[in-house]
Amino acid sequence: MSTDTTPTPGLAGSDFASDSHSAAGLREAGRDYLNRLRGGDMGALPATLGLLALVIGFAIASDTFLTELNIANLITQAGAICVLAMGLVFVLLLGDIDLSAGFAGATSATVAALLIRDQGQPWPVAVLAGIATGAVIGFALGMLVAKLGIPSFVVTLAFFLGLQGALLRMIGQGGSVRVDNEFIRGISIDNMPVGAGWAFAGGVVAAFAILSLLRHRRQVRQNLQHLPLSVVWFKIIGLAVPVLGLAAVLNTNRSRNPNFPIEGIPWVLPLVGFLLIFWTYVLTRTAFGRHLYAVGGNREAARRAGINVDRIRVSAFMICSSMAAISGIIAASNAGKVSASSGGSNTLLYAVGAAVIGGTSLFGGKGKARDAVIGGLVIATIANGLGLLDQPSYINFVVTGSVLLLAAAVDAVSRRRRSAAGVG
Amino acid sequence: MTGTPLLELKNVNKIFGAVHVLHDVNFAVHPGQVTALVGDNGAGKSTLVKTVAGIYAADSGEQWFDGQQVNITSPKEASELGIEVVYQDLALCDNLDIVENMFLGRELKKGPLLDESTMEERARETLASLSVRTVKSVRQGVASLSGGQRQTVAIAKAVLWNSKVVLLDEPTAALGVAQTRQVLDLVRRLADQGLGVVLISHNMNDVFEVADRITALYLGRVAADVATKDVTHGQVVELITAGRSGNLGLAPAAAL
Numbered sequence: 188m189s190t191d192t193t194p195t196p197g198l199a200g201s202d203f204a205s206d207s208h209s210a211a212g213l214r215e216a217g218r219d220y221l222n223r224l225r226g227g228d229m230g231a232l233p234a235t236l237g238l239l240a241l242v243i244g245f246a247i248a249s250d251t252f253l254t255e256l257n258i259a260n261l262i263t264q265a266g267a268i269c270v271l272a273m274g275l276v277f278v279l280l281l282g283d284i285d286l287s288a289g290f291a292g293a294t295s296a297t298v299a300a301l302l303i304r305d306q307g308q309p310w311p312v313a314v315l316a317g318i319a320t321g322a323v324i325g326f327a328l329g330m331l332v333a334k335l336g337i338p339s340f341v342v343t344l345a346f347f348l349g350l351q352g353a354l355l356r357m358i359g360q361g362g363s364v365r366v367d368n369e370f371i372r373g374i375s376i377d378n379m380p381v382g383a384g385w386a387f388a389g390g391v392v393a394a395f396a397i398l399s400l401l402r403h404r405r406q407v408r409q410n411l412q413h414l415p416l417s418v419v420w421f422k423i424i425g426l427a428v429p430v431l432g433l434a435a436v437l438n439t440n441r442s443r444n445p446n447f448p449i450e451g452i453p454w455v456l457p458l459v460g461f462l463l464i465f466w467t468y469v470l471t472r473t474a475f476g477r478h479l480y481a482v483g484g485n486r487e488a489a490r491r492a493g494i495n496v497d498r499i500r501v502s503a504f505m506i507c508s509s510m511a512a513i514s515g516i517i518a519a520s521n522a523g524k525v526s527a528s529s530g531g532s533n534t535l536l537y538a539v540g541a542a543v544i545g546g547t548s549l550f551g552g553k554g555k556a557r558d559a560v561i562g563g564l565v566i567a568t569i570a571n572g573l574g575l576l577d578q579p580s581y582i583n584f585v586v587t588g589s590v591l592l593l594a595a596a597v598d599a600v601s602r603r604r605r606s607a608a609g610v611g
Numbered sequence: 612m613t614g615t616p617l618l619e620l621k622n623v624n625k626i627f628g629a630v631h632v633l634h635d636v637n638f639a640v641h642p643g644q645v646t647a648l649v650g651d652n653g654a655g656k657s658t659l660v661k662t663v664a665g666i667y668a669a670d671s672g673e674q675w676f677d678g679q680q681v682n683i684t685s686p687k688e689a690s691e692l693g694i695e696v697v698y699q700d701l702a703l704c705d706n707l708d709i710v711e712n713m714f715l716g717r718e719l720k721k722g723p724l725l726d727e728s729t730m731e732e733r734a735r736e737t738l739a740s741l742s743v744r745t746v747k748s749v750r751q752g753v754a755s756l757s758g759g760q761r762q763t764v765a766i767a768k769a770v771l772w773n774s775k776v777v778l779l780d781e782p783t784a785a786l787g788v789a790q791t792r793q794v795l796d797l798v799r800r801l802a803d804q805g806l807g808v809v810l811i812s813h814n815m816n817d818v819f820e821v822a823d824r825i826t827a828l829y830l831g832r833v834a835a836d837v838a839t840k841d842v843t844h845g846q847v848v849e850l851i852t853a854g855r856s857g858n859l860g861l862a863p864a865a866a867l
Contacts, residue, residue: 411731412750472725474718477707481715484706491702492716493687552706605754 213417229601231546233594234561238568245572252575255441259453261564261571262437263375266455267518269563271534272541273466274510276559277503279542280483282551283332283339286535287324287346291508292515293530294350295320297357299371299516300364300525310370314516321512322505324350329501339504347535355527363526366519374458375521378451381438387457388434392427399423455517459560462513466556479503483552514538533587540591541566548598565590615678617642617807618663618694618776623672625658632658634831636672640776640807645798647818647839648811650828651851656811659828660778663809664696665689677775695769699780703761705754709746710734712753713768737771738763740804741797759790766797770806777801778809783817795821815844829854834861 224232245252271288278285285291299317302308308316324346331342358364366372379387399419406413434452442449470476481489482499490496518534519525543549544565545558569590573583616639625633632655640646650656661667663674665683674681676692683689689696703712710727713734719726734749743763746756753761762782769777779798783791799821802808812818818825819839827834827850834854835842842859849856 405728409728409732411728412748468724473723474720474725477711477715477718477725480706481704481711484704485702487700488702488704489715491698494716552704 213415213421216415216418225604228605229546229597231555231558231561233597234545234558234565237544237590238561238565241565241568241572245568245575249572249575252572255436255439256443256449257571257575258433258436259378259441259449261567262433263453263455263521264571265563265567266375266453266459267514267521267534268537268541268566269459269560270462270517271511271514271538272545272559272563273462273556274507274514275538275542276466276547276554276556277479277510278339278507279539279547279549280479280551280554281500281503282483282549283500283503284343284539284549285328285339285504285507285511286343287328287350288343288507288511288538289530289535290347290350290354291321291324291530292511292513292518292534293525294324294354294357294515295508295512296366296515296519296529297354297364297525300366300519301357303366303368303371304364310368313368314371317516318509318512321508321510321515325505325508326501328508329504332504333497333500351531354530358525358527361527363524365524367523371516371520372523373520374454374517376453378437378449378453379457381451384434384438384452387452388430391460392423392430395426396423455520458517462510463556463560470556475499475502480552485552533584536591537566537570537587538563540587540594543598544590544594548602549595550598550602562594614641616640616675617677619675620659620663620669621673621675623659623662623669623674625655625662625667626670632831633662633669636828636831636833637836638826638833639836640809641824642775642807643802643805644823645802645808645810645821647822647825648809648828649813649818649825649847649851653830654828654851655831656828657780660696660780660809660811663689663694663776663778665694690772690774693773693775694778695772695774695776696778697762697765697769697780697782699782699784703753703765706752708752709738709749709756709764712764713737713771715768717772733771734767737767741767741770741800743767743797745793757790758786759793762786762790762794763797766794766801770801774806776807776809778811780811781813782810783812783814791817815847818847819844827851827860829861832861835859 242253251257271292275285275288295317298320299313302313302316303310328339328342328346331337332339378384399422403413403416403419405411437452437456438450440448440450470479478489478494478499481492481494482496486496489499515525515530518529522529541562542554542559543562545555545560545562547554547558547562566587569586570583573586618640620636620638623633623636623638624631636655636659638648638659648656648659658667662669663683665686665688668684674683676694681692683692683694704715707715710731714730719730731749738746738749741763745760746763753764756764766777766779766782782794782798786794795817798808798810802823810818810822822839824836825839825842825847826836827847829850832854834850835856837859846856846859850860854861
């Protein structure tokens with residue numbers, strides 16, 4: 188009744204008439220973007236620039252870095268980190284942390300590997316059981332954090348130790364479980380046929396272009412807030428160049444032995460791509476995703492808006508641990524085994540680093556699935572490049588640690604600038 | 612008084628353990644009027660609001676809404692009736708934009724996905740109907756808004772759901788002069804659109820500027836329910852601090 192009974196001032200009469208216009212063109216949109224950057228809302232820019240700098244630096248320092256073989260290697264190395272980081276984004280969005288994710292992944296992968304080796308189960312059963320193991324761990328974490336109110340740092344630290352014990356119990360001291368199932372191994376070592384690879388890369392770019400353009404047309408027609416068309420095209424090209432470029436590199440024969448050609452996109456890449464698209468949709472286009480951001484931004488406001496905060500928090504931990512399980516299986520696929528030390532060492536810090544470097548805030552409420560992939564590439568590039576340069580491994584730890592610290596510093600500083608500039 | 616009240620509480624009592632917080636409270640909200648609810652700290656204003664909002668259940672007494680007796684036991688029931696509360700510490704998420712905040716928890720969907728187009732249109736229409744002219748874009752992040760604009764968005768959020776009664780808990784407490792002006796104008800406009808508005812405030816200037824009626828609470832009892840034009844600032848202050856003022860207010864025995 189409130190809005191209908193009284194004569195409403197025409198839309199043209201209010202200031203909202205002007206807001207349906209978009210920024211008039213590319214130049215204005217560029218200026219808006221610069222203002223956002225100055226205000227501390229940097230998104231994925233630092234990580235993207237950092238990645239470019241790293242690639243250029245390593246390409247100069249090492250002859251082998253930019254070879255097709257090494258690029259394919261780098262992609263398979265990045266896969267597990269990206270997937271684990273993508274899961275962590277959900278927990279970080281709420282302002283929580285999951286320190287146990289690395290071992291949750293290794294435990295789940297071990298369950299899957301043992302089901303195949305000892306029970307003779309087919310791989311789909313084993314993989315689903317592995318993911319279910321992750322979901323159960325996540326459920327336990329989430330309940331302890333949300334219902335009992337224990338800080339996530341403590342709960343997941345306890346699970347970090349406990350799961351390490353479970354892993355040792357299942358595998359046995361110093362042992363390992365071989366993973367030689369063709370499908371699971373194939374995720375890392377097999378490639379898509381060249382034709383399928385091109386179709387996949389082209390399909391992704393075409394789908395993105397069509398969906399973006401249709402969305403733009405609908406927004407213009409319905410007089411909604413929209414980006415200038417030039418910016419939409421800019422984004423499409425921004426996606427098309429790296430995707431098609433990477434497809435071209437990976438579809439070239441990279442074998443050193445002319446008799447055994449190796450070519451095609453490693454299967455892990457479309458797997459990560461699928462997860463990225465899926466979670467991006469969940470985060471940006473569903474009520475669940477919206478509620479995740481709301482709980483991370485202002486828990487009390489979310490509660491008053493009728494959102495079941497506990498349910499959201501438990502789901503976030505379940506998603507994180509389930510993604511960790513997938514990541515653990517990818518890592519096992521890459522190594523050909525799970526051992527008692529899988530998921531330990533720097534696995535988790537790499538993943539947290541990847542998410543934060545990509546632009547996810549440690550303070551909650553800000554982050555995208557995409558951040559995990561860009562950040563994961565940065566981390567994998569550092570590890571890969573330093574390996575090629577024959578640096579002692581302590582350098583790798585120091586450099587990765589410094590990059591994590593740098594990313595967290597950028598996050599903290601940009602958060603301060605955001606609150607000073609009043610940008611969300 | 613004009614016609615039946617939109618919302619009416621009769622002889623409502625609320626007791627927390629040994630503390631009798633609301634004492635036979637009678638309170639009415641009329642359509643098209645701003646009713647100011649005033650009282651000192653601890654007088655029971657917040658408890659009264661939370662009882663109406665369904666956060667607390669009354670221990671005894673009757674609640675009437677639109678001529679029907681009702682029993683509000685949860686915030687959901689309250690909002691289904693058309694009662695919305697705008698809390699003092701603004702329930703907005705800084706990391707979301709205006710549209711996202713206005714539909715938070717009640718998002719419109721098309722299948723499994725969010726219906727962004729309709730939400731944006733409706734948010735824009737609602738803000739326009741309130742003649743809000745200060746917000747640049749409905750897709751602006753809430754963090755970039757001023758205090759007055761944020762309060763406006765919080766109020767618009769309450770109005771979006773075809774609410775009939777809006778309770779505002781100290782909407783101008785943290786605002787500057789110009790922003791207070793903005794919000795008071797908006798409060799007046801809500802009433803002019805036919806809503807029943809309850810304004811909880813400590814600021815007598817605000818109360819006298821927009822309220823049609825004043826209900827003063829004193830230690831959990833209604834000290835007076837008067838038309839704004841019949842009283843002076845001084846009388847209202849006395850009602851708040853002493854429970855009585857001249858021939859207005861509680862009988863001396865009760866006031867002690």
